[in-house]
Amino acid sequence: MVSKAVAKYVHALHLKKYRLRHGAFLVEGGKSVRELLSSALLTERLFLTAEFAAKIQPELPSSVPVEVVSEEELTRLGTLTTNNTALAIARLPEEKVLAPAPNQLLLALDQVRDPGNVGTLIRLADWYGLGGVICSDTCADPWAPKTVSATMGSFTRVPVWQRELPTWLSSLPASLPVYGADLHGDNVHRLTLQPTGVLVMGSESHGLTPEVEACLTQRLHIPGRGQAESLNVAVSAAILLDNFYRNVQ
Amino acid sequence: MVSKAVAKYVHALHLKKYRLRHGAFLVEGGKSVRELLSSALLTERLFLTAEFAAKIQPELPSSVPVEVVSEEELTRLGTLTTNNTALAIARLPEEKVLAPAPNQLLLALDQVRDPGNVGTLIRLADWYGLGGVICSDTCADPWAPKTVSATMGSFTRVPVWQRELPTWLSSLPASLPVYGADLHGDNVHRLTLQPTGVLVMGSESHGLTPEVEACLTQRLHIPGRGQAESLNVAVSAAILLDNFYRNVQ
Structure with missing residues (x-):
């Protein structure tokens, strides 16, 4: 008992x-x-x-x-x-120093409210060996039981930070690329992306907040051929990350 | 009332x-x-x-x-x-004739038991404009409320069939490619895949059933660089589909 x-x-x-x-x-x-x-x-x-x-x-x-x-x-x-x-x-693990290293990609999440999605995104960051995941204060808590469970063990390996996202993005060196998904962005199949900088993923229902969008240096678009209006946030992040890492052998 | x-x-x-x-x-x-x-x-x-x-x-x-x-x-x-x-x-919609057309890719799901995953996969099939989704009898029902909800409207557009998967796969013309995800498969970043044939995705916990695996003509591997053991099934399918469709403009 x-x-x-x-x-x-x-x-x-x-x-x-x-x-x-x-x-x-x-x-x-x-x-x-x-x-x-x-x-x-x-x-x-x-x-x-x-x-x-x-x-x-x-x-x-x-x-x-x-x-x-x-x-x-x-x-x-x-x-x-x-x-x-x-x-x-x-x-709770102690926070490591949050500084984007050269030749390293970080994943930032802007109001991703579903803990299953946040967990799947942390697992994905682990698969591609990203430097870590930065969650906005408005994301599902990365340490909530549902999030931890959805990481399938990756919660033990991926550094996670919680930050006020626009403030943090504005503090980055101007030379650091900040990517975001956008239906009117550049076709990722025609780019040769290098995994350096920050990839920001927004909430499915509301996209990126305007303050975060203002920090992007490049908008990326995943070309589709059917009629679905959008993709699940973890699915979009997976496709984008694969497009970054396919150029690194 | x-x-x-x-x-x-x-x-x-x-x-x-x-x-x-x-x-x-x-x-x-x-x-x-x-x-x-x-x-x-x-x-x-x-x-x-x-x-x-x-x-x-x-x-x-x-x-x-x-x-x-x-x-x-x-x-x-x-x-x-x-x-x-x-x-x-x-x-329930009437089933269309299930015959793989030339230059068309179909998605087959082998014991994907989570309705959220099946729904997300149907949405993904809609995004890439696939010919349809074939679910094994052991998948979550594509018409369950949770599945329908996770398709985000794609249930109205994507043809879905439920079949005994090994039987159906064995009935296909021998020339039709049947792809499956496998940790020991060919690196998708080094292939130029064409969206023709069938892509089979297995359950996360158990992979493909041996009978289904025996029907594959090519095994595909998504190269990762980190320590996660595996990816969520919808996330893997998304990355593979993007690798098929990046060669079609």
């Missing part, structure tokens, strides 16, 4: 306000918890079903308190519909 | 079994319902809030029965957490 005080702490971490206050976040599900345990991030506490605890016994660090709980109790602690494996409390 | 019989009919259409039995499906939310009304699909019945009914008055076809309902009633009828606009019952 988890004590009332501990259950209260876990429930508080469902909310951004308390994640920031406590400097901690939740990792749910066996696969994500194993990624956490094999990463450099600090684990504060583990809740495991007996079955899952037996399965990952060799991976359990001796320094982390483990509570063995029932599937019902685990489900009540977390945000998943059902959880028969694991839930961890992890420490 | 919606009658009990009508409410029962709408609730039955939450389930695939009854969608097939009645040849009908649900379209939820103002944006999707407007796409439905401006499409060639048949609308059987509309449920609208008074506010939304006033807004789309000029678009309402005189032949379709409309019931004006409260937001609470609309929410109770459908599957969304809240719905303050519209819900429609639409007729």
Whole structure:
């Protein structure tokens, strides 16, 4: 049985306000918890079903308190519909210095409100080995349980920052390219893009905010041939990133 | 007030079994319902809030029965957490003949179980103007409310078939290329792909089923540079499709 005080702490971490206050976040599900345990991030506490605890016994660090709980109790602690494996409390990583390095591309997200999309975008940044992901204050919290889950483990590897985006973009050296997706932009199939600078992706429903749009140095367009009005934000980012990295072998 | 019989009919259409039995499906939310009304699909019945009914008055076809309902009633009828606009019952479209045309690419989905992913893939097929999408029997139902919603209106335009996939793939002319994503496949950045044949995408967790894999004529690999093990299925499909269509101007 988890004590009332501990259950209260876990429930508080469902909310951004308390994640920031406590400097901690939740990792749910066996696969994500194993990624956490094999990463450099600090684990504060583990809740495991007996079955899952037996399965990952060799991976359990001796320094982390483990509570063995029932599937019902685990489900009540977390945000998943059902959880028969694991839930961890992890420490929020310390922010690395945010400075775009030469020959490095960063991904910036402008009011991407769906945590599934933010998570998929962090996973994509991990696939292409980007320098990191900068989220506007209006994005879904990168440390929300749904976001963490959608990263499929990439939350342990990709540096993530939260910033007031127009202010940060304005602070960049004028020579640094800032790209954004735009239906009236340049056809990416006709460009030879190099992965340096910042690629900004906007919300699906509202596009880029005007202040962010004003910071772009080049607008990029993905040519389509059908009738769909737009693409999902993670899908667009994937196509654009592939167009950047196809020129680097 | 919606009658009990009508409410029962709408609730039955939450389930695939009854969608097939009645040849009908649900379209939820103002944006999707407007796409439905401006499409060639048949609308059987509309449920609208008074506010939304006033807004789309000029678009309402005189032949379709409309019931004006409260937001609470609309929410109770459908599957969304809240719905303050519209819900429609639409007729399932008649299947077009499924034959790959020359110089046409079809997208086949092998056990893609998440309705959001299936919907995003249908939207992507619409963007690139593919000939249609073939779903294995083990995919999420393309006419489930969540799938329809994720297509963002593309359900009105993209032909969709449900087939036993290995049987269908085996029936294709031997000369037709059948592509699939594979970590050990050919680097797509070094190929000049032409959009003809079939591109098969597998489930994220299990990849392609062996019977489907045996039908591939070429395996394609998206080169990554980071540490993520894999990409979301819609994200992978997007990158591959862009690699097919970048050679067609």
